[in-house]
Amino acid sequence: MSITYLEAIREAQSKAxxxxxxxxxxxxxxxxxxxxxxxxxxxYEKFPDxxxxxxxxxxxMIGAAVGAAIxxxxxxxxxxxxxxSSVAFNQIVNQAATHYWRTGIPCPITVRLPSGGTPGSGPFxxxxxxxxxxxYPGTVVxxxxxxxxxxxxxxxxxxIDDPVLFCEHKFLYYHLKADxxxxxxxxxxxxxxxxxxxxxxxxxxxxxxxxxxxxAESLQADGYEIEVVDLRCVKPLDMDTVLGSxxxxxxxxxxxxxxxxxGVTAEVISRVASEGFHLLDAAPARLNARDTPIPYHPDLWRxxxxxxSSVESAIRNLIRD
Amino acid sequence: xxxxxxQTVDSDLNLSHAFPEAFRWMVLARTxxxxxxxxxxxxxxxxxxxxxxxxxxxxxxxxxxLRPGHDVYSPLIRDMAGRAAFGEPLLExxxxxxxxxxxxxxxxxxxxxxxxxxEGIPTMISHLGAxxxxxxxxxxxxxxxxxxxxxxxxxxxxDGATSTGAVHEALNMASVEKLPLILAIANNQFAYSTPTSSxxxxxxxxxxxxxxxxxxxxxxxxxxADCLRGFAEATxxxxxxxxxxxxxxxxxxxxxxxxxDDATYVPETMRCSEIGQDCLLKARQHMLTEGWASExxxxxxxxxxxxxxxxxxxxxxxxxxxxxxxxxxxxxxxxAFRNQEDAP
Numbered sequence: 001m002s003i004t005y006l007e008a009i010r011e012a013q014s015k016a017x018x019x020x021x022x023x024x025x026x027x028x029x030x031x032x033x034x035x036x037x038x039x040x041x042x043x044y045e046k047f048p049d050x051x052x053x054x055x056x057x058x059x060x061m062i063g064a065a066v067g068a069a070i071x072x073x074x075x076x077x078x079x080x081x082x083x084x085s086s087v088a089f090n091q092i093v094n095q096a097a098t099h100y101w102r103t104g105i106p107c108p109i110t111v112r113l114p115s116g117g118t119p120g121s122g123p124f125x126x127x128x129x130x131x132x133x134x135x136y137p138g139t140v141v142x143x144x145x146x147x148x149x150x151x152x153x154x155x156x157x158x159x160i161d162d163p164v165l166f167c168e169h170k171f172l173y174y175h176l177k178a179d180x181x182x183x184x185x186x187x188x189x190x191x192x193x194x195x196x197x198x199x200x201x202x203x204x205x206x207x208x209x210x211x212x213x214x215x216a217e218s219l220q221a222d223g224y225e226i227e228v229v230d231l232r233c234v235k236p237l238d239m240d241t242v243l244g245s246x247x248x249x250x251x252x253x254x255x256x257x258x259x260x261x262x263g264v265t266a267e268v269i270s271r272v273a274s275e276g277f278h279l280l281d282a283a284p285a286r287l288n289a290r291d292t293p294i295p296y297h298p299d300l301w302r303x304x305x306x307x308x309s310s311v312e313s314a315i316r317n318l319i320r321d
Numbered sequence: 322x323x324x325x326x327x328q329t330v331d332s333d334l335n336l337s338h339a340f341p342e343a344f345r346w347m348v349l350a351r352t353x354x355x356x357x358x359x360x361x362x363x364x365x366x367x368x369x370x371x372x373x374x375x376x377x378x379x380x381x382x383x384x385x386x387l388r389p390g391h392d393v394y395s396p397l398i399r400d401m402a403g404r405a406a407f408g409e410p411l412l413e414x415x416x417x418x419x420x421x422x423x424x425x426x427x428x429x430x431x432x433x434x435x436x437x438x439x440e441g442i443p444t445m446i447s448h449l450g451a452x453x454x455x456x457x458x459x460x461x462x463x464x465x466x467x468x469x470x471x472x473x474x475x476x477x478x479x480d481g482a483t484s485t486g487a488v489h490e491a492l493n494m495a496s497v498e499k500l501p502l503i504l505a506i507a508n509n510q511f512a513y514s515t516p517t518s519s520x521x522x523x524x525x526x527x528x529x530x531x532x533x534x535x536x537x538x539x540x541x542x543x544x545x546a547d548c549l550r551g552f553a554e555a556t557x558x559x560x561x562x563x564x565x566x567x568x569x570x571x572x573x574x575x576x577x578x579x580x581x582d583d584a585t586y587v588p589e590t591m592r593c594s595e596i597g598q599d600c601l602l603k604a605r606q607h608m609l610t611e612g613w614a615s616e617x618x619x620x621x622x623x624x625x626x627x628x629x630x631x632x633x634x635x636x637x638x639x640x641x642x643x644x645x646x647x648x649x650x651x652x653x654x655x656x657a658f659r660n661q662e663d664a665p
Contacts, residue, residue: 024465049465055497057490060454064494067458070438073465075458090487094446095455097652102430105438106654137652162653189658236658 003181006173008151009039009112011181013076016158017047020074023158024050026061027078027112036080037114037173058084062091065109066099074108074158082113082167083127096163097138106161110154115143116169116207116257117305119298126294126301128206128256131263133165134235140164141235142188145209147178149232152185160188169207176210189233191241197225200318201245202311203268204255205231212255214308215315226315234264242268243276250281251318257305260288287314334553336546339385341613343406343545344604345622347377350402351601352626353411356634357418358580366418368431373399375575376507378600379540381406382548383475383505383568386556393441393459393474395452398433399507399574400477407442409435411629415637428643450487452476453504457491460500473501473559480520481512483529492565496533501559503552504567507542509574510596514586527569535565542572543596545604573597 003011016023024047025040031053034041044051054061058079065075079085085092092111099107117126134141140162144150150168157164186192194209195216202212209230216226229245231238246252252272254265265286272284289305306314354372361370373380381402387394389408396404405411416424417435425435426444436444443455456474463469482488483506495502506526510517523529530537536558540551548570555566573596577584591597608614614622651659 022466055490055494057454057494059451059487060457060490060494063451063454063487063491064458064461067443067455067460068462068465069458070443070455071459071462071466073462087486090448090451091454094448095451098446099444100654101652102426102434103436103438103444104425104427140653140655140658160655162655162658187657 002177002179003147004174005147005150005168005176006037006039008147008178008181009154009168010041010043012151012154013040014043014046016076016155017043017050020158022073023076024052024068024073025076025078026052026054026065028054028056028080030078035078037170039078039112039114058088059091062088062096062109062111065111066091066096066107069107069109070105074110076110076112076158078112079114081125082115082129083124085111085113085129089132092133092163092165093136097136099138100162101138107163108161110157110164110166112166112168114170115167116171117294117301118171119301120296121170121294122296123293128167128258130165130167130234131258134264138163139235140188140233141167142233143167143205144232145169145172145194145206145230147176148182148185151181153188153232156188167206171207172210186232189236189238191229191231191238193227193241193245194230195226195228197227198249199224199226200251200253200315201227201229201242201249202253202255202315203229203231203242203245205234205264206257208255208257208306211306211308211311215311218308218312219315224315224319237267237271239271239275242272243279246272246276246279250279252280253285253287253311253314253318255287255306255311255314257289260286260291263288282318285314285318287311333557334386334550336549337611337613339549339553340545340604340611341608343378343381343385343549344608346381346402346406347545347601347604348622349405349411349626349629350377350380352623353414353630353633354401356630360418360634361580367420370418370580371398371433371578372576372580373401375573375600376509376542377402378545378548378604379505379507379542379570379572380477382545382552383477383503385549386553387473387475390440392472393443393456395436395443395445395456395474395476397445397452397477397479399479403477409437409442411633412636415633416640419634419637419640420642421637421640422643423640448487449482450478450485450491453478453488453491453502454494457495457498457500457502460502461498464500469501471560473503473556475503475505475556477505477507479512480506480508480510480517480526481515483526484520492533492535492567495565496535499562499564501562502565503555503559504565505552506567506569508569508571510591511574511578511584511587513578513582525569527567530567533565535567536563537567537569540568540570542570543598543600543603545600546607571596572600575599
């Protein structure tokens, strides 16, 4: 048996719906149609009341999720694309993320954000929103890179009593496969060492984990052993694992697919510099997408986002330093 | 759209009971907010003070047919009268303004940002129109859980908020889901300083109801009896499966947007017009005319309100204020994530 990243997301939702009658899914085209990416295919047939089509009203979808959470439910909201969550920005950061702080009443909502670029998707169907939401207090931001994490972390997200932004990567939906769903997993908020090494650390998350692993494999041929840290959650940020790795390697590259100004990679570098300056043998490095909107043409797109090749170059520069 | 003056109203409204009850809450709200405004001007309340002067009749009438503990009510900034009538303890209101550590938000938010979500009273955010979908979600949740019964959800906005996308999205969604949601739209003629002529171009906000496939009622917001009749009917329709309702009240805010605002942008002719009438004075006169209260009874209601307000504010003002050193600075409730994200 083999299961894809997308199927893992579907299976996790199916299990969440089956295990807890307070779970429901709300989003556009997710009912009988099964969702734009088929992440809810077949779920409406099993849970007709709790897999509900929403009007194209992202703001109202999140507002309704907060209301349902107040009433003790655990809604999962599917944004058709992460990009469109900008319409719901107010409800996410001002309503949901402040709710516990203002009232003492937790707000257990999960917002699924089909994130990241795929060839031909262009400026409005490719964005990575993790930085935006991680900036606000009161959020948990998950960025699973593996089939196993897509499954176990989505179940974690539903179980967590706080608003979770679940950034699932569209590029991984179909081609990333695992043999089986995991029985056990790391707790949310804990990073993992995706590959061990001693010459440099790449701290990354989501689809970029795989670009980093390919770059590390390529550098292996030249005798370089590159450690890859998969953050899994960008918020909370597991600095213990990051600093532990930097202590072993003395060099760090923070890698992300999001835009370069500020963001997760800047946060990682900032914390390594302030908390682990003494561990560093070279200036910490960052690699992100270019500082332009995301291009449509596949050739431009591949040049816009970090790839195994650009990651490899960045690591070579870091090691040479 | 329906004009109640020209149609039979089939609700169980007993005006001789509901009106005096509502009047008491109006008196209490006005007395409380006058006092709060006075304390604000003395510099002892920081931040903003936003009062419902002139909107008490419309505010209280929304909650009059509601059942606390059964229905959902999401008040907005000019809803002191509705909050009191829906059962909010006066001390809670006083604590919120006075910054008591015992306030529901333990000093994390203040003034009108107070509620009791577990009792069906969500806590408003400042972004206008954002609470309507929250109320819709509460009703949807109850329907999914099979606990909705004949409960309804009610909330309020002003003329300015009707221009937001959030209102459109939420009303449309509530209508698609046929939720028992009542939206009170207080057309108080100004959104801060912006007149309705710069806010919307339709003849009357109630005309928008048909665009959502819902029912709308217009009331005279200065007239408590008319407000009570309008909301009684809207609530009856919502309770009996009629889907969302809007009730538009025409009135004038008899105060600034906040107490920092002298509202000089309101033309004198408007102040002196029909909509500029004080709903509280009108209601008081109606009490006397109908024989529901004597002058002495009204004076007693006002005196009792003053005593209650003095007591609540004195109590709240003597309570501890939040201690930043002992404060819980966690924005997440999950135990596993606490004390992780404080600034390095």
